[in-house]
Amino acid sequence: MKRRINKVAVIGSGIMGSGIACHFANIGVEVLLLDIVPRELNEKEQKKGLSLDDKVVRNRIVNDALTASVKSKPSPIYHKDFVNRITTGNLEDDISKVSEVDWIIEVVVERLDIKKQVFENLEKHRKPGTLITSNTSGIPINFMTDGRSDDFKKHFCGTHFFNPPRYLRLFEIIPGKETSSEVLEFLKMYGEKFLGKNAVLAKDTPAFIGNRIGIFSIMSLFHTVKDMGMTIEEVDKLTGPVIGRQKSATFRTVDVVGLDTLVHVANGLHENVPNDEQHDLFALPNFIDTMMENKWLGSKTGQGFYKKVKNKDGSSEIKSLDLDTMEYRDRKSASFATLEMTKSIDNVADRFEVLIKGKDKAGDFYRKNFSALFAYVSNRIPEISDELYKIDDAMKAGFGWEHGPFQIWDAIGVEKGIQMMKAEGYEPAAWVSEMLKNGSKSFYTVKDGNTYYYNINDKKQTKVPGQDSFIILDNIRESKQVFKNSGVVVEDLGDGILNVEFRSKMNSIGGDVLDGLNKAIDMAEKDYQGLVVANNGKNFSVGANIGMIFMMAVEQEYEELNMAIKYFQDTMMRMRYSSIPTVAAPHGMTLGGGCELSLHADKVVAAAETYTGLVEFGVGVIPGGGGTKEMTLRASDTFEKDDVELNRLRENFLAIGMAKVSTSAYEAFDLNILQKGKDIVVINPDRQLAIAKKHALLMAENGYTMPIKRSDIKVLGKQALGAFMVGTDQMAAGKYISEHDHKIANKLAYVMAGGDLSSSQMVSEQYLLDLEREAFLSLTGERKTLERLQHMLKKGKPLRN
Numbered sequence: 051m052k053r054r055i056n057k058v059a060v061i062g063s064g065i066m067g068s069g070i071a072c073h074f075a076n077i078g079v080e081v082l083l084l085d086i087v088p089r090e091l092n093e094k095e096q097k098k099g100l101s102l103d104d105k106v107v108r109n110r111i112v113n114d115a116l117t118a119s120v121k122s123k124p125s126p127i128y129h130k131d132f133v134n135r136i137t138t139g140n141l142e143d144d145i146s147k148v149s150e151v152d153w154i155i156e157v158v159v160e161r162l163d164i165k166k167q168v169f170e171n172l173e174k175h176r177k178p179g180t181l182i183t184s185n186t187s188g189i190p191i192n193f194m195t196d197g198r199s200d201d202f203k204k205h206f207c208g209t210h211f212f213n214p215p216r217y218l219r220l221f222e223i224i225p226g227k228e229t230s231s232e233v234l235e236f237l238k239m240y241g242e243k244f245l246g247k248n249a250v251l252a253k254d255t256p257a258f259i260g261n262r263i264g265i266f267s268i269m270s271l272f273h274t275v276k277d278m279g280m281t282i283e284e285v286d287k288l289t290g291p292v293i294g295r296q297k298s299a300t301f302r303t304v305d306v307v308g309l310d311t312l313v314h315v316a317n318g319l320h321e322n323v324p325n326d327e328q329h330d331l332f333a334l335p336n337f338i339d340t341m342m343e344n345k346w347l348g349s350k351t352g353q354g355f356y357k358k359v360k361n362k363d364g365s366s367e368i369k370s371l372d373l374d375t376m377e378y379r380d381r382k383s384a385s386f387a388t389l390e391m392t393k394s395i396d397n398v399a400d401r402f403e404v405l406i407k408g409k410d411k412a413g414d415f416y417r418k419n420f421s422a423l424f425a426y427v428s429n430r431i432p433e434i435s436d437e438l439y440k441i442d443d444a445m446k447a448g449f450g451w452e453h454g455p456f457q458i459w460d461a462i463g464v465e466k467g468i469q470m471m472k473a474e475g476y477e478p479a480a481w482v483s484e485m486l487k488n489g490s491k492s493f494y495t496v497k498d499g500n501t502y503y504y505n506i507n508d509k510k511q512t513k514v515p516g517q518d519s520f521i522i523l524d525n526i527r528e529s530k531q532v533f534k535n536s537g538v539v540v541e542d543l544g545d546g547i548l549n550v551e552f553r554s555k556m557n558s559i560g561g562d563v564l565d566g567l568n569k570a571i572d573m574a575e576k577d578y579q580g581l582v583v584a585n586n587g588k589n590f591s592v593g594a595n596i597g598m599i600f601m602m603a604v605e606q607e608y609e610e611l612n613m614a615i616k617y618f619q620d621t622m623m624r625m626r627y628s629s630i631p632t633v634a635a636p637h638g639m640t641l642g643g644g645c646e647l648s649l650h651a652d653k654v655v656a657a658a659e660t661y662t663g664l665v666e667f668g669v670g671v672i673p674g675g676g677g678t679k680e681m682t683l684r685a686s687d688t689f690e691k692d693d694v695e696l697n698r699l700r701e702n703f704l705a706i707g708m709a710k711v712s713t714s715a716y717e718a719f720d721l722n723i724l725q726k727g728k729d730i731v732v733i734n735p736d737r738q739l740a741i742a743k744k745h746a747l748l749m750a751e752n753g754y755t756m757p758i759k760r761s762d763i764k765v766l767g768k769q770a771l772g773a774f775m776v777g778t779d780q781m782a783a784g785k786y787i788s789e790h791d792h793k794i795a796n797k798l799a800y801v802m803a804g805g806d807l808s809s810s811q812m813v814s815e816q817y818l819l820d821l822e823r824e825a826f827l828s829l830t831g832e833r834k835t836l837e838r839l840q841h842m843l844k845k846g847k848p849l850r851n
Contacts, residue, residue, distance in 0.1 A: 053152070053181075053236050054152065055079060055152045055153055055240060055244070056079065056080065056152055057079065057080040057081070057082065057150060057151045057152055058074050058079055058080075058081055058082070058151055058152065058153045058154070058155060059081075059082040059083075059084065059147070059148045059151040059153070059154045059155070060074070060081060060082070060083050060084070060155050060157060061084050061085075061141070061154065061155065061156045061157060061158060061168060061172070062084075062085060062156065062157035062158040062159075063083050063084070063085040063111065063112040063115035063116055063138075064115060064157065064159075065119065065213060066157050066185060066211065066213055066215070067083065067085070067115070067157035067158075067185075068083070068115050068116050068118075068119035068120075068126070069119060069126045069211070069213060069214050069215040069216065070155060070157060070185065070211055070215050071083045071116070071136050072119060072120070072126035072127045072132075072133070072136070072215070072216065073126065073211075073215040073216050073245065074135075074245075075127065075132045075133065075135040075136050076127060076128045076132055076216065076658070076733075077244055077245065077246075077733055078135070079135070080135055080137070081135060081136040081137065082136075082137050082139065082144070082147055082148070082150075082151060083112055083116060083136055083137070083138050083139070084112065084138075084139050084140060084141050084144055084145065084148075085111045085112035085115065085140060085141065086111060086140065086141055087102075087108045087111075087140045087141070087142050087143075088102070088107060088108070088110055088111055089102075090102075091107065092110070095107055095110070105143075108140050108142070108143060109138055109139060109140055111140075112138045112139065112140060113138050116133075116136065116138060120133055124214070124216075124217065124713070125216075125713060126214055126215065126216050127216075128216075128658060128714040128715075128716040128717070129714065129716040129717055129720075132716075141168075141171070145171060145172070145175055146175045147175075148172060148175050148176055148180075149175050149176065149177050151180065152180060152181065153180065153181040153182075153183070154172060154176060154180060154181065154182040154183070155182075155183055155184075155185060155209065156168055156169070156172075156182070156183070156184045156185065157185045160186065160187065160188070160189060160314070162189055162193055162194065165184060165186070165189070165194055166194060166196065166197075169182075169194065169195070169198060169202070170197070170198075173198060173199060173202055176202070178201045179201070179205065180205065181205050181233065181236075181237070182202065182205055182206050183206065183207055183208060183209040183237075184206075184207075184208050184209070185208075185209060185210060185211055186208055186210065187210060187257065187258075187261060187315060188256055188257045188258070188261065188315060188318050188319075188322075190254055190256075191206075191207060191208045191224050191225070191226045191254045192226050192227055192254060194206070194226075195226055195228075200228070203226060203227075203228040203229070204228055204229065204230045204233070205229075205230065205233055206226055206229060207223060207224055207225045207226055207229040207233065207234065207237070208222070208223070208224030208225075208226075208252075208254070208258075209221065209222070209223055209224075209237060209241075210222035210223075210224065210252075210258060210260075212260065212447075212448045213307070217659070218447065218448055218449075218450070219246065219247050219248045219447040219448075220247065220248055220250065220260050220443075220444055220447035220448030220449075221241040221245060221247035221248065221249045221250070221447075222250050222252045222258050222259060222260060222444070222448075223237050223238060223241070223249060223250070223251050223252065224252050224253070224254050224258055225251070225254070226254070234251065237249070238251065242516070242519075242734060242736075243734065243737075244733065245733065245734075246658065246732075246733030246734040246735070247447070247734070248443050248446070248447035248736075250440050250443050250444050250447070251440070252434065252435065252440070252444075253433075253434055253435065255433060255434045256318065256319055256322040256323050257315055257318065257319055258434070259434050259435055259440060259441060259444040260444040260445065260447075260448035260449065261315050261448075262319070262430065262434055263426070263427060263430070263441060263444065263445055263455070264445065264448065264449045265312065265315050265316050265319060265332070266319075266328060266331065266332075266423075266426055267423060267449075268300060268304065268312065269316055269331050269332055270328075270331055270419065270422050270423070270426075271285060271289065271300050271419070272335050272337075272338065273331060273335060274415065274418060274419065275373065276335060276337070276373065278411065278414065278415060278418075280411070280415070281370070281372075281373075281382055281384065282300075282301040282355050282356075282370055282371060282373065283370060283381060283382050283383070283384045284384040284386075284411075285299070285300055285301060285415075286298075286299035286300055286301050286302060286384075287299070287384040287385075287386070287389070288384075288386070288389075288412055288415055288416070292389055292392060292398075292401065292405075293398065293401070293402070293405070293452075293458075294398035294399075294451060294452025294453055295449075295450060295451055295452065296450045301354075301355035301356070302355070302356060304348060304354065304355060305348035305349050305354035305355055305356055306348060306349055307348070308347050308348050308349070308350055309338070309341055309342065309346070309347045309348050309354055310342070310347050313334065313338065313342060316332050316334065317332075317334070319332045320332035320333055327429060328422075328426055337373045337376065340376055341354065341371075346371075353378070354371075355370070355371050356368050356369065356370055356371070357369045357370075357371070357378050359378075367380075367381075368381055369381065370382065386408070386410055386411065386412035387408070387409070387410050387412075388404070388405060388407075388408030388409070388410055388412035388413050388416075389412060391404050391408070392404050392405065396555065398452050398453065399453060399457070399458075399461045400461070402416075402420075402458055402461040402462050403461065403462055403463070403466075406420060406462060406470060417470055417473070417474055418474055420458065420459075420462070420467070420470070421467075421470055421471040421473075421474035421475075421476045422474075422476060423455050423458075424455060424458075424459050424467055424471055424476070424478065425471055425476035425477065425478055425479075427441055427455040427456065428478045428479035428481070428482050429479045431479065431481065431506060432506070436506065436507065437503065437505070437506075438456050438493055438503055438504065438506070439454075439456075439494075439501075439503040439514050441454060441455060441456065442454020442455065442456050442457055456493040456494070457493075457494065459493065460492045460493050460494055464482070464485075464486065464491060464492055464493065465486065465491070468482070468483075481506050484509070485504050485506075485509075488509050488510075490504050490510070490511060492504075495511050496524075496525045497511075499521075499522070499525045499526040499529065499530070500513050500514070500517050500525065501513070501514045501517065501522065501525060502514065519736070519737050519740055520736050520737065520739075520740060521543060521549075521739040521740045521743065522586065523541065523549070523551055523584075523585065523586045523739070524586065526541055526543075527539055527541060527551070530542045530543070530544075532548070532573065533566070533569055533570065533573065535562050535565060535566050535569075536553075536554070536562045537552065537553060537554045537560060537561075537562030537563035537565070537566050538550055538551060538552055538553055538554075538562070538563055538566030538567070538570070539551045539553055540566065540569065540570045540573065542578075543582065543739075543743050545579070545743070545747050546578045546579030546580065546747070546750065547578065547579060547580045547581070547582060547743050547746050547747055547750075548570055548573060548574050548578050548580070548581050548582070549581075549582045549583070549584055549739070549743075550566060550567055550570045550581065550582070550583045550584075551584065551585045551586075552583075552585050552587070552590075552591060553585075554595075556589065556591075556592045557585060557587050557589060557590060557591040557592065557644070558591065558592055558593060558594065558595045558643075559591055559593065559594045559595065559618070559643040559644065559647070559675075560594070560595035560598055561598070561614070561617070564617055564618060564621045567583070567621050567624070567625070568621055568624065571624050571625075571628050571630070571632075574628075574630045575628055575629045575630055578630065579630060579631075579746070579747065579750035579751075580630050580631045580632070580633070580746035580747060580749065580750045580754075581628075581630055581631070581632045581633070581746065582632075582633045582634075582635060582739065582742045582743055582746050583625075583632070583633070583634045583635065583647065583651065584634075584635035584738065584739045584742055586739075587638075588638055589637070589638035589639035589640070589644075590635075590636040590637050590638055590639065590640040590644050590648075590660070591636075591639075591640060591641070591643065591644025591647070592639050592641050592642070592644065593641045593642025593643045593644055593645075593665070594618065594642055594643035594675065596669055598614070599611065599614075599830060600836070602614065602830075603830040603831065603835070603836055604836065606831075608827060608830075608831070611827060611830065612823065612827055615674050615675070615823050615826055615827065616823060618643070618674070618675040618676075619674070619675055619676050619819050619822075619823065622646055622647060622649075622650040622675050622676040623650065623676065623815070623819075625647060625650040625651050625652075626650045626651075626652070626757065627756055627757060627759060628756060629754075629756045630750065630754065631652045631653070631746050631749035631750055631754045632650075632651045632652045632653075632746075633651055633652065633653045633654070633655055633742045633743075633745055633746045633749075634647055634648040634651035634653075634654050634655070634742075635654075635655050635656070635657075635738050635739055635742040636648050636654065636656050636657070636660050636662060636715075637656070637657035637659065637660050637735055637738065638657070638659065638660065638661065639661050639662075640656075640660055640661065640662040641661075641662065641663060641664075641665050641711070642664065642665050642666055642673070642675075642677075643675050644662070645662045645663060645664055645665075645677065645723060646664070646673060646675040646676050646677040646680070647675075648662065648723065648724075649676070649677060649680045649681075649723065650676060650680065652749065652754075653728060653729060653730075653745055653746075653749065654724055654725075654728075654729035654730075655729070655730055655732055655738060655741055655742040655745055656715040656718065656724060656729065656730070656731050656732070657715065657731075657732055657735045657738050658714055658715050658716070658731050658732065658733050658735075659714065659715070659735070660712065660714065660715040660718060661711055661712060661713060661714075662711065662712050662715075662718050662721075662723055663705070663709060663710050663711035663712060663721065663723070664677045664678075664681070664705070664706045664709070664723075665709040665711060666706075666709070667706065667707060667708075667709045667791070667794055668709050668838070669835070669838050670790065670794060670829060670832065670834055670835030670836075670837075670838040671794070671826050671829045671830060671835060672706065672794060672797055672798045672801065672822065672825055672826055672829065673706060673822070673826075674822055674823060674825075674826030676819060676822070677706070678706065678798065678801050678802060678818070678822040678825075679801075679815055679818040679819050679822050681702040681703075681705065681706060681722065681802070682699070682702070682763065682765065682801070682802045682804075682818055683760065683763050683815065683818070684702065684722050684725075685698050685699040685701070685702045685722075685802075686699075686763045686764040686765070689764055695764075695766060695810075696766060696769065696770055696773060699766060699770055699802060700773075700774070701722070702722055702802070703774060703798065703799065703802055705721045705722065705723075706798060707794075707795050707798055715731045716731060730745075759814070759815060759816075760814065760815045761812065761813070761814040761815075762812050763812065763813050763814070763815065763818065764810055764811070764812055765802075765803060765804025765805075765807065765810060765811060765812075765813050765818075766803055766804065766810045767803055767804055767805070767806070767807030767808060767809055767810055767811065768803070768806065768807065768808060768809075769803075769809075769810065770799070770802065770803040770804075771799055771800060771803035771805075771806060774795070774796075774799035774802075774803065775796055775799055778792055778795040778796055778799065779792075781795075788834075790832065790834035790835070793829075793832070794829060797825040797828065797829060798825070800821070800825065801818065801821045801822050801825050804817075804818070804821070805821060
């Protein structure tokens with residue numbers, strides 16, 4: 051039977067339940083969200099004279115929870131309209147509706163007795179064959195199905211989403227003793243293909259994979275911080291981006307997640323893993339007990355390891371908790387000589403070998419931390435997983451680590467790691483030494499573009515499953531490279547499709563990247579069928595290199611600057627007007643010039659988590675790489691009636707003038723950056739490049755012909771220019787914008803109106819590009835623009851435009 055998911059029921063509307071409901075709505079699934087009925091009226095309901103029988107009261111808990119979730123930051127929903135895909139109800143009036151769904155997901159409180167009671171009620175209405183899963187973070191799966199039918203047990207398992215479900219990609223699937231293999235295979239496929247998750251099959255052990263390793267790592271740090279006399283600022287400095295983890299690092303992350311959540315899982319582990327060699331590590335340190343007693347739980351209570359306070363002058367500042375005095379104090383800066391040694395190392399994996407050699411406190415910290423982690427994960431096989439890659443996948447997808455524990459160990463060197471561990475008093479599991487004796491010197495190898503892992507049972511390197519749907523540039527870069535300069539690598543993806551991968555700092559677009567794009571187009575037009583622009587970096591591109599622009603402007607080298615901007619424009623136009631199809635695959639931050647490149651591709655295959663916009667106003671200029679032209683052109687293409695033309699142009703004018711950035715790829719359609727019917731969104735970023743390649747190939751095979759350059763763009767002249775300038779004058783008079791912003795806005799208005807034309811006319815793209823470039827150049831000569839550029843450079847953000 052071909053199983054399809056058209057409608058799901060989510061039982062429990064708390065933070066996780068509402069988040070899961072929103073993510074299913076994100077992918078187009080109809081959702082029924084149910085929760086309990088209130089047992090008493092609140093004050094507002096009493097004032098309105100409502101009773102417990104009124105529907106608005108009976109659905110209050112679920113509706114309030116969903117409303118709070120949708121309003122939370124970051125948003126759990128890709129687009130505000132997607133909330134309409136969720137229907138709410140309660141477990142008394144609406145439980146019979148679960149008979150209409152294809153999958154029931156239980157997300158109630160973490161108490162076995164309550165879960166079993168919910169399952170008993172659900173089975174009265176669930177139709178046979180319906181998937182039913184529990185989003186538990188640690189309750190044994192097999193305890194939940196006592197008394198349930200064979201059909202229930204066959205279609206039941208754990209499906210552990212991580213919070214927030216939209217952003218964290220780990221999806222643990224935990225089978226029960228009687229779970230059908232068909233169900234497990236389907237959930238793994240669905241999690242990866244439809245939900246965009248990294249689906250990991252886990253064993254039914256306490257806290258499964260992600261939380262078992264993640265909570266150990268955090269608890270280990272809690273003990274280390276006291277043993278080494280470190281501050282929370284020092285630990286956060288050492289456990290953040292420098293080792294490929296979130297900016298919130300350790301203590302700030304705990305504040306965001308909630309200390310009570312962490313303690314709940316840690317206590318469960320301390321109770322349920324008595325034979326764990328690090329059992330005592332799951333016992334709470336005294337400072338955690340104190341924080342729990344004081345209800346210093348983090349963001350939800352206003353204070354945790356950090357506390358935001360208001361000063362007498364109305365300003366705010368962040369205080370830090372001193373773990374010795376248990377009082378809040380001014381934050382202390384943290385700096386280490388070892389970290390200074392890694393500043394020139396862009397590739398995080400290359401930093402680990404340097405970090406463990408440090409002669410200061412940082413070096414001591416990393417040697418202790420990594421030694422404990424390596425020993426722990428090696429001893430968890432085969433307890434929590436038979437395959438080591440699943441542990442790495444879980445930590446990357448569930449905790450946002452750029453590299454999993456075994457990948458970090460590989461980066462240091464397996465044998466060097468063992469030497470370090472022994473010096474710190476740790477021993478690896480026996481299978482690691484056996485691996486080295488068998489001739490495998492690393493946990494992972496790459497062969498023919500595929501990643502292999504050391505299979506402990508077979509005692510050999512085995513291909514990591516599921517790679518057939520992915521193209522991993524790290525694996526093919528050297529073998530498939532056909533061109534390289536300091537800014538890009540061009541790879542042959544096979545089937546006649548080339549890929550341009552940005553390799554500049556923060557994937558910024560400078561002269562070397564533009565040279566690489568032009569070279570790739572030349573090569574594709576001569577010997578290939580199509581071109582993709584994609585990379586596996588954290589962000590697609592933060593924009594043009596404004597450091598270069600600043601230097602030219604300061605030196606008043608306007609002729610050179612004019613040529614540089616024209617080269618940018620001409621390269622973007624080549625993305626549109628070449629004899630081969632071009633596909634852009636943006637993800638993450640896709641700003642300024644990165645956005646302009648996407649605007650000019652024949653097709654955009656965007657990751658759902660794409661944050662894109664024309665943000666040049668922030669540095670005192672207008673989009674100068676064809677972005678202003680393109681947004682004018684796109685407005686013209688939507689003109690239908692005279693009475694709405696100005697309104698349509700104004701939408702695009704405001705998108706640029708307010709430097710709007712989408713919070714998802716779906717919002718980019720609202721900004722007219724993505725186009726319905728042409729561009730597509732991919733939920734799973736691992737599949738994005740392969741899908742982009744397929745679309746480039748499809749366009750080529752369907753007989754791609756280079757488009758004819760446009761000369762039919764309708765501009766509105768004085769009608770638009772006058773209206774926009776009245777608006778900017780009012781904003782300036784009301785002190786809503788600065789004098790300089792007023793000037794930039796008027797320059798933008800002039801370009802998008804097509805200049806000071808007496809009436810609407812048809813113009814060419816080149817006409818608008820020339821106006822755009824002239825306006826851009828004139829603004830770079832403004833003192834305020836130079837000050838903004840300089841300010842960005844001083845803040846260490848030289849590459850965002």
